[in-house]
Amino acid sequence: MADTTFLSWPFFTDRHRALAEGIERWCATKLPVGRADVDAACRELVQQLGCDGWLNHTAPDPQQLSPLDVRTLCLIREILARHDGLADFAFAMQGLGAGPVSLFGSAEQRHWLRRSRSGQAIAAFALTEEQSGSDVANIAMTARRDGDAYILDGEKTWISNGGIADIYVVFARTGEASGAKGLSAFLVPGATAGLSVVERIEVIAPHPLARLRFDRVRVPGSAVVGAAGEGFKIAMATLDIFRATVGAAALGLARRALDEAGARARKRQLFGGPLADLQLVQGYIADMAVDIDAAALLVYRAAWAKDSGALRVTREASMAKLFATERAQAVIDKAVQLHGGDGVRRGHIVERLYREIRALRIYEGASEVQKVVIARQVLSGA
Ligand SMILES: Cc1cc2nc3c(=O)[nH]c(=O)nc-3n(C[C@H](O)[C@H](O)[C@H](O)COP(=O)(O)OP(=O)(O)OC[C@H]3O[C@@H](n4cnc5c(N)ncnc54)[C@H](O)[C@@H]3O)c2cc1C
Numbered sequence: 001m002a003d004t005t006f007l008s009w010p011f012f013t014d015r016h017r018a019l020a021e022g023i024e025r026w027c028a029t030k031l032p033v034g035r036a037d038v039d040a041a042c043r044e045l046v047q048q049l050g051c052d053g054w055l056n057h058t059a060p061d062p063q064q065l066s067p068l069d070v071r072t073l074c075l076i077r078e079i080l081a082r083h084d085g086l087a088d089f090a091f092a093m094q095g096l097g098a099g100p101v102s103l104f105g106s107a108e109q110r111h112w113l114r115r116s117r118s119g120q121a122i123a124a125f126a127l128t129e130e131q132s133g134s135d136v137a138n139i140a141m142t143a144r145r146d147g148d149a150y151i152l153d154g155e156k157t158w159i160s161n162g163g164i165a166d167i168y169v170v171f172a173r174t175g176e177a178s179g180a181k182g183l184s185a186f187l188v189p190g191a192t193a194g195l196s197v198v199e200r201i202e203v204i205a206p207h208p209l210a211r212l213r214f215d216r217v218r219v220p221g222s223a224v225v226g227a228a229g230e231g232f233k234i235a236m237a238t239l240d241i242f243r244a245t246v247g248a249a250a251l252g253l254a255r256r257a258l259d260e261a262g263a264r265a266r267k268r269q270l271f272g273g274p275l276a277d278l279q280l281v282q283g284y285i286a287d288m289a290v291d292i293d294a295a296a297l298l299v300y301r302a303a304w305a306k307d308s309g310a311l312r313v314t315r316e317a318s319m320a321k322l323f324a325t326e327r328a329q330a331v332i333d334k335a336v337q338l339h340g341g342d343g344v345r346r347g348h349i350v351e352r353l354y355r356e357i358r359a360l361r362i363y364e365g366a367s368e369v370q371k372v373v374i375a376r377q378v379l380s381g382a
Pocket of ligand 1: 125126127128130131132133134135157158159160161203209359362363364365366367368369372
């Protein structure tokens with residue numbers, strides 16, 4: 001049974017505690033869904049999460065426009081990830097994909113939020129290109145003005161939900177200035193002519209992922225999210241919110257690993273007693289528990305700071321993502337070790353966790369990028 005004592009920390013209100021119980025119950029009854037076809041599994045998860053109201057937390061109600069509650073996003077991601085990494089992925093992408101519209105969208109664009117919140121539309125966030133992963137400002141995709149419209153040309157790669165998304169937020173170069181200041185964000189429906197999947201990318205923890213081609217994709221001027229030239233700012237503001245939630249997902253995977261390791265250590269008999277009686281094993285368990293609590297403190301500190309009105313939480317969000325993902329990898333590795341041969345048996349829960357954690361140290365800013373961000377903030381006194 002996972003440790004839930006952190007819910008009594010002062011970062012949370014009774015509303016958060018009730019929500020944590022609710023999503024826990026939901027996971028126990030609705031997960032896992034069949035995974036034979038990963039696209040179908042993701043569609044089903046989005047539909048179920050939407051139907052049962054959980055996706056309402058991924059974007060504001062278009063009528064009321066209340067801000068996103070980051071502690072809620074983190075709690076849901078942590079608990080979903082502890083039960084099923086794919087369910088966490090489906091939930092998270094609805095938030096990240098809709099994020100630029102939630103934060104900067106026009107009244108017309110916000111109609112999409114109704115559909116992403118209900119699970120009727122699958123969302124995607126299309127920033128990365130072949131030569132601009134970590135180097136975001138190096139985006140080459142162009143969006144050329146043509147009367148009242150824009151014409152998008154180029155490729156995006158590593159796009160989660162690529163191929164199954166109904167709506168993409170796409171970042172392209174509009175050239176108001178050089179580098180980061182010449183980018184804009186566009187809302188592009190998946191069915192737009194000229195948008196196609198050129199490659200499905202298979203990864204060690206499968207989810208829908210694709211390289212997309214934009215071949216003279218025409219969108220109206222009203223598809224620009226926020227103002228032209230503000231794409232970089234929009235992408236970074238969106239990541240400021242969702243980076244802490246990646247840390248929360250890592251935390252959920254790590255908590256599951258500790259639960260599994262603890263159960264195994266109590267049950268497995270070695271040298272005339274349970275594995276848990278060996279002091280080196282106790283050392284592992286202690287290290288795992290400390291890493292988890294420290295990660296939780298950083299994740300929920302970042303979420304609380306954002307919810308408490310801090311305009312930017314760049315430093316806190318980067319610290320949360322860096323520490324929680326890196327330490328979750330170490331926690332899960334120890335859980336694999338304590339399972340012996342079973343730890344690397346295909347299909348075993350800790351083997352799955354070992355595959356699921358890896359990409360979190362790379363996407364939404366690799367760990368090295370987080371360190372650069374943190375150092376810059378510290379050195380500038382931010
Ligand atoms: C599973 C998965 C899902 C993804 N989903 C999406 C998505 O939905 N939308 C989207 O737009 N993108 C997505 N991405 C892309 C992801 O954001 C990029 O992979 C990531 O930003 C790294 O870019 P890159 O792969 O080009 O690696 P590179 O930029 O080539 O970096 C390679 C490595 O270099 C090191 N490095 C980079 N910068 C520095 C630095 N400043 N100092 C020191 N070392 C450094 C890091 O170790 C890094 O991992 C996804 C990626 C994965 C793996």
